[in-house]
Amino acid sequence: MTAPMTEAPVKTNPHVFFAAGEVDGAPGLSASHCRICGKFTLGRVPVCSHCFSRDVESVAAGRRATLVEHSVAHHPAGGFAAPYAIGLIRTEEGLTLFAPLEGSLEGLAPGNRLRFVTVPRDGGATGFAYARG
């Protein structure tokens, strides 16, 4: 694992993403890369979910992703003011997760190319999201 390069900021999901400067390749999702099969698992885990190898390393991933499907929520939740978009996304490494979508609510569609971004959230925390482009 790469040693932290700067003091970590307050993050909404400290186990899910790295902010800029935290590790090589950040910002991006926190993932585990298997040195045996080469595949990725979301988060820092002790075992590769593909092959059960325990030879895994913590890395930043998910800088690029594709939108699988999304919904625009019209009811506020979890500090998000409605309307806002939440997407099911698949990263270039094959990680699948829900993520907030930044930017216009118009034109969101399956297959949209997405990029990882960090965004300010309530209370001065840093959150993550995906934006088109």
Place this chain on the structure above:
Amino acid sequence: MSDAYVAGVGFHPFGRFPEKTLKEIAAQAVLAALDDSALDPDGIDAAFCANAYAGLLTGQESVRGETWLRSVGIGGVPIINVENACAGGGAALHLATIAVRSGTYRRVLVVGAEKMFTGDTGRAIAALATSSDIEVTGGIGMQFAAVDAIRVKQLMAEEKLGDDALEWVTVKNHDNGALNPIAQFRKPMTAQDVRNSRMIAEPLRLYMCSAISDGAAACVVSAEPSRRRVRIIGSGAACAPVRARQGEVSTARRAVKKAYDDAGVGPSDIGVVEVHDAVSPLELVYYRELGFCAPGEVGRFVAEERTLRTGPIPFNPSGGINSRGHPVGATGIAQVCELVLQLSGEAGARQIAPTRRGLALNAGGWIGEDPAFNAVHILEAA
């Protein structure tokens, strides 16, 4: 191995009961189930009690079942608390079935109760959102309506369904719920009513979404048949697969295969189904997932209205979660109680045509790409 029968069922109505405690709500369902089973409280060998959110919403942690059952005089027996998000009831019933079949206990009380109405919908929605991996879903605006909306949009794309299919299933289940004396919503509605209700998470509108509910359901699982002679012939459960390694077979397909295998039957042997329609269009997902129609045929299934209460394979004659209400710990047990009433010919105004077997699917939580847990039960009338 012993057989496992459902000897008796009972409910506390589903809705909003601010004047009642969770203990009182649970007790009413327990006493009704004991009366229906012709048992007094000392007739129970063990109990499995399902609840998801009392800790967050009322502060009662840890010994919920013990508090409920002491109020009706049950003590001294093993009381086991079961928590598995909205599928705690189905999980409790799965454990009770195993316990009776094993011969360890002869009469097991299964009770699910929930008190979700606190006057603050936001608190309840926040509690529901904890039924996922909060490290991953916290801080991203995750709400189950949006998760379900995405599932529904994927189905609509795969099956070429329009909003009219979503409205149809909502109207169908509210028609059923209007005839169910324990249902939270007992008012039929039109497709126009559904269409005019406000958007919650596109494409889901308010009347497609289950509400915040209080309520309880209970049953007694027994090694001996009661006057009804309704047997649990299949009990299966599964958690979300690790799709990276285990492929595309969903939680529901895994659980239902186990239940079908356990029962030695398939979809063509089933005459009535209760499914977990936390939003009403999710019922359409289960037409495929449970094997009642092939991929690409959901639209035809809807067009032929096959799942009407009067149709060849009624789904959610109780009104489903969408209309009956969703006090989450109670839901899985209420589904099975509904099957017992239907198979016994005791479902009153919502009674379907005589049939021998019913299936219930109870789903809870979210992990990865799937519901976190599913329990499926298949019941058969002798």
